[in-house]
Amino acid sequence: PGYLSSFYFIDRALSYDDITALGGAHAAGAITAGPPAPPAAPLMARRVGAIGHRGGYFSGTPDNTLPGITRAFDSGAAGVEIDTRLTADGVCVLFHDDSLERTTDGTGALADTTLAELKLLDAGSWFDPSFAGTRVPTLAEALTTAKGRGIVYLDIKTPGQAPAFAE
Secondary structure, three states: OOOOOOOOOOOOOOOHHHHHHOOOOOOOOOOOOOOOOOOOOOOOOOOOOOEEHHHOHHHOOOOOOHHHHHHHHHOOOOEEEEEEEEOOOOOEEEOOOOEOOOOOOOOOEHHHOOHHHHOOOOOOOOOOHHHOOOOOOEHHHHHHHHOOOOEEEEEEOOOOOHHHHOO
């Protein structure tokens, strides 16, 4: 039980003195009352931008898909974060998990699946029937979709994956 009465973003790491001024750290946890926080400016010095996590997953679309990227940018996101993995034939694709089960109608390890096999799988129905037929995109397809719309942050899931970006 509890509630959040305020939330404050800052653009730097807090020093010990900063943490103390905000009430300090408490062994009993965050719900322990401390002294009142010091006054804060009513507006931040710089704009906070929204990021589409997993390519817009929380915008009502399946994660790491082209509809997700499109909706995130259409909704005003400054950027999207996408997860990348390599297929069995070395193609960089958007995919979070190491197995296919959660977000496609396939089974097994993504790393054991070729791009051609992956492109046969449905990557949208698990989320909502309206996304039936959505396919797992390649990184190239994702970058083409995002081109000129904002920042693309890559979460590289496969060790040693960097050489695939050069292709």
